[in-house]
Amino acid sequence: MTAVDDAGSRLLLLLRATAALGIVVPALLAYNVPPSATFLNQAAALIGWGGFFAVLAGSLRPAPALQSGAGTNSLLAAYGLVLIGVLASAMFAGLPAPLALSSAGMLLAALLATAVGAAAAGSVTHKAAFRAFCEGLVWAGVLSCAVALIQSFAPQWADGRWIANAATPGRVGGNLRQPNHLSSLLVLSAIALVWLREQSPDVLMRRLTAVLMPLFILGIVLTASRTGAICVALLAAWGVADRRLSRPTRLLLCLAPVVFVIAWAGMEAWARAGTLAFGGESQLHRSDLSSSRFGIWKNTLDLIAAQPWSGVGWGEFNLAWTLTPFPGRPTAFFDHTHNLVLQLLVELGLPLGLLVLGLLLYALWRAAATALFAPAAEASMARSAAMMVLTMAVHSQFEYPLWYAYFLLPTAFAFGMVLGRGPADAQARSGTGRRLPTVVLVAGSAALVAGAMLAVVDYVRVVAIFSPPIGAASLEQRIADGQRSWFFAHHADYAAVTTVEHPSDAISGFRRAPHYLLDARLMMAWARALDESGQVERARYVAQRLQEFRNDQAESFFAPCEDSSVQDKPFQCQAPSMPFDYGDFR
Numbered sequence: 122m123t124a125v126d127d128a129g130s131r132l133l134l135l136l137r138a139t140a141a142l143g144i145v146v147p148a149l150l151a152y153n154v155p156p157s158a159t160f161l162n163q164a165a166a167l168i169g170w171g172g173f174f175a176v177l178a179g180s181l182r183p184a185p186a187l188q189s190g191a192g193t194n195s196l197l198a199a200y201g202l203v204l205i206g207v208l209a210s211a212m213f214a215g216l217p218a219p220l221a222l223s224s225a226g227m228l229l230a231a232l233l234a235t236a237v238g239a240a241a242a243g244s245v246t247h248k249a250a251f252r253a254f255c256e257g258l259v260w261a262g263v264l265s266c267a268v269a270l271i272q273s274f275a276p277q278w279a280d281g282r283w284i285a286n287a288a289t290p291g292r293v294g295g296n297l298r299q300p301n302h303l304s305s306l307l308v309l310s311a312i313a314l315v316w317l318r319e320q321s322p323d324v325l326m327r328r329l330t331a332v333l334m335p336l337f338i339l340g341i342v343l344t345a346s347r348t349g350a351i352c353v354a355l356l357a358a359w360g361v362a363d364r365r366l367s368r369p370t371r372l373l374l375c376l377a378p379v380v381f382v383i384a385w386a387g388m389e390a391w392a393r394a395g396t397l398a399f400g401g402e403s404q405l406h407r408s409d410l411s412s413s414r415f416g417i418w419k420n421t422l423d424l425i426a427a428q429p430w431s432g433v434g435w436g437e438f439n440l441a442w443t444l445t446p447f448p449g450r451p452t453a454f455f456d457h458t459h460n461l462v463l464q465l466l467v468e469l470g471l472p473l474g475l476l477v478l479g480l481l482l483y484a485l486w487r488a489a490a491t492a493l494f495a496p497a498a499e500a501s502m503a504r505s506a507a508m509m510v511l512t513m514a515v516h517s518q519f520e521y522p523l524w525y526a527y528f529l530l531p532t533a534f535a536f537g538m539v540l541g542r543g544p545a546d547a548q549a550r551s552g553t554g555r556r557l558p559t560v561v562l563v564a565g566s567a568a569l570v571a572g573a574m575l576a577v578v579d580y581v582r583v584v585a586i587f588s589p590p591i592g593a594a595s596l597e598q599r600i601a602d603g604q605r606s607w608f609f610a611h612h613a614d615y616a617a618v619t620t621v622e623h624p625s626d627a628i629s630g631f632r633r634a635p636h637y638l639l640d641a642r643l644m645m646a647w648a649r650a651l652d653e654s655g656q657v658e659r660a661r662y663v664a665q666r667l668q669e670f671r672n673d674q675a676e677s678f679f680a681p682c683e684d685s686s687v688q689d690k691p692f693q694c695q696a697p698s699m700p701f702d703y704g705d706f707r
Contacts, residue, residue: 129249132176132180132246132249133249133252133253135176136173136176136177136249136250136252136253137253137256137257139169139170139172139173139175139176139253140169140173140253140254140256140257141169141257141260142165142168142169142172142173143165143166143168143169143170143171143172143173143257143530143531144166144169144254144257144258144260144261144527144531145257145260145261145264146165146166146169147162147163147165147166147169147526147527148162148261148264148265148295148296148297148306148527149261149264149265149268149296150162150165150296151268151281151282151283151284151285151296152282152283154584154587154588155584155587155588156583156584156586156587156609156612156615157580157612158298159297159298159525160580161577162296162297162525162526162527163525163526163527164526164573164576164577164580165527166526166527166530167230167526167530167569167570167572167573167576168570168573168574170230170234170526170530170531170534170569171230171566171567171569171570171573172566172570173253174233174234174237174562174565174566174569175563175566175567175570177237177241177246177250178237178240178241178559178562178563178566179559179563180244180246181240181241181244181246181559181562190540191483191487192483192484192487192488192491192540193235193236193239193484193537193540193541195480195481195483195484195487196235196480196481196484196536196537196540197232197235197236198480199477199480199481199484200228200229200231200232200235201232202469202473202476202477202480203228203435203465203469203477204225204228204229205473206432206435206468206469206473206477207221207224207225207228207435207436208221208225209434209435210434210435210436210437210468213431213434214433214434214435214437214707215434215437215636215707216434216435216436216437216636217610217611217632217633217636219606219607219608219609219610219611219633220436220611220633220636220637221435221436222607222608223608224435224436226572226576227524227526227529229565230526230529230530230569231529231530231533232533233562233565233566233569234529234530234531234533234534234537235533235534235536235537235540236537236562236565237534237537237562237566238533238534238535238536238537238538238540238541239537239538239540239541240537240541240559240562241537241538241541242537242538242539242540242541242542243541243542247502247538247541247542248320248502250538251316251502251505251506251538252317252320254313254531254534254535255313255314255316255317255505256313256317258306258309258310258312258313258531259310259313259314259317259333261306261310262306262307262309262310262311262313262314262333262337262340263310263333263336265295265296265297265303265306265307265310265340266295266307266336266337266339266340268284268285268293268295268296269293269294269295269303269340269343269344270340270343271284272284272285272286272287272293272294272295272343273287273293273343273397273398273399274397284296285298288300289400290398290400291345291392291398291399291400292343292344292345292346292400293340293343293344294344295340297527300344300345300346300349301344301346301348301349301516301519301520301522302522302525302528303340303341303344303346304340304341304344304346304348304349304352305348305349305352305512305513305516305522305528307337307338307340307341307344307349308337308341308349308352308353308355308356308512309509309512309513309531310337311334311337311338311356311377312356312505312508312509312512313505313509314330314333314334314337315330315366315370315373315374315505316501316502316505317330318330318367318370319366319367319370319501320501322367327369330370330373331373334373334377334380335380335384338353338377338380338381338384339380339384341353341381342381342384342385342388343388343399345399345400347519348515348516348519348520350381351515352512352515352516353377353378353381354378355508355511355512355515356374356377357374357375357376357377357378359374359504359508360372360373360374360375360377361374361375363504365497365500365501365504366501413451413452413453413455414459414460414519416449416450416451417442417451417455417458417459418458418459418460418463420442420445420447420450420451421438421442421458421460421463421467422463423445423447424438424441424442424445424467425463425466425467425471427445428441428467428470429470429471430470430471430472431470432466432467432468432469432470432471432473432474433467433468433703434468435468435469436468436636437468437636437707438456438457438458438464438467438468439454439455439456439457439636439637439638439639440635440636440639440703440706440707441467441703442455443639443644443666443703444639444662444663444666444701444702444703444706445666445702445703446665446666446669447669448669450669450670452670452671452672454638454639454640454641454670456637456638457521457524458521459519459520459521460517460518460519461514461517461518461521461523462478462518464521465477465478466478484536484540485510485514487540488506488507488510488536488539488540489507491503491507491539491540491542492504492506492507492508492539495542499542502538502539502542503538503539503542506535506536506538506539507535507539509531509532509535510532510535510536510539513528513532575607576607576608579606579607579608579609580606580608580609582602582603582605582606582609582613583603583606583609583610583612583613585599585602585603586599586600586603586612586613586616587612587616596616596620600613600616600617600620601613603616604617604630610633611633611634611636611637612637613630614627614630614631614632614633614634615630615634615637615643617630617634618630618631618634618643618646618647618650619642619643619646623649623650623653624646624647624649624650624653625649625650625651625653625654627650628650628654631647631650635647635706641667641670641672641674641675642674644663644664644666644667644675645667645674645675645678647663648660648661648663648664648667648692648693651663652692657692658697658698658699658701659697659701659705659706660692660693661692661693661695661696661697662697662701663706664678664679664692664693665696665697668693678693679693679694681693681694682694
């Protein structure tokens, strides 16, 4: 083995190890501690991907700089404009500093992922990087399927620490705990498997693919995800349209819906036999097939019409929607529109939101052009990366996967990889275009790892509030310490205002807590705090909005209103005598 081969092997080993940390570990991490069910998974993704980016950026030799073309610049500009929206929301819309800092950090991480991906695409190490990436996705898919099979067929083995309990009866979510998240992970795994099979068309790989592809489809069926079903159809469309794929691979992709239907029918029959729980049939026969999405989208359009220019502010959708009268609103407490297009428009406003969408669509168009017209030697990687981006774009029309680091970073990286192979980027690498020293990418990667580790340490401060260790300080002291958190002070504020007898004693906590997620418990505390502090009309308005949710937790709160024996009705039983809107409560 030559020195060059030895160096390449060591690089691939490092890339595989860090990719596993960034992809496999977050997908398999079942252990979590309140108040967040996904924070540790996301922190693991940030740390692992930071390591992957550092290794990859450090290997970009002899090229001293990233030279990006039109497609990459368009995507990076979109990140930058959203970042401006975050800062504007913090300054003018009341977004608390911890939430603004978290959003800004995630955007910068996505920007780094795209930049590293685009830089790697133009280097001699691009295949090694994409191989490590795809192998990580396949391993995450295989092991997540193992977890899903246990959750479905041997749920007694799920202990909540190594194997998560299924959050929804009859629907598995793996250790990501959300069925839609698991389904999207498995679609990404299937796409990665296709690329690996095309790169290694030996007998062993063909047999392995023939086993793993149906396994991934079965895993998607077990999630009973309708978004997953749509993405399975996308896999089949890829198989039909892409004539550069080998015939066996195309056949395998085209058969994906057939496998899906057979597996779905088999699971339904098994469930009807009474020996297994499967939520597929209930998903298809729900009274509201959209799971309240149509309702939330309609409300979102009303908010856009009310605030077309500046929007409600980044991160402020939940506050604005909850505190705007919608008598027929969905009764769940939504913190997102479940549609990326609407989310950008309602929070950024039409001018900025449309500009961001235009940049994203242009980047998608450049990626599609690259995938369609790439030279034969590069087509497989470009098309696989483009399919990954398309999968997440489709998922983002019904959910919000890009708000999770373990989906945002691989999507941004794949986007950078395909854009970096485009004609505009090739011209940039030949001498035109802006230059960014790769040392900046290495430094940014190190900062990502350090920042994620700092966030973990910071998170411990609020964990102590909800899961106090032996010998912990008093609740009051733990809350005070948590309120000094850089990233999670809003969780401490929530505890402060919902655990005191008189919420007005902790009224300062309402400056941040309602901007994260307004739920029934928080709204009752807020209404009481406003009433106790003499702001009766505002208290009535908050109570009136809570009543629209028809939440079981609020039954006792509104019980006196229906009790004829109560002569002196409390504030929550009367409508406010003056008009308010959500802006009055920032």
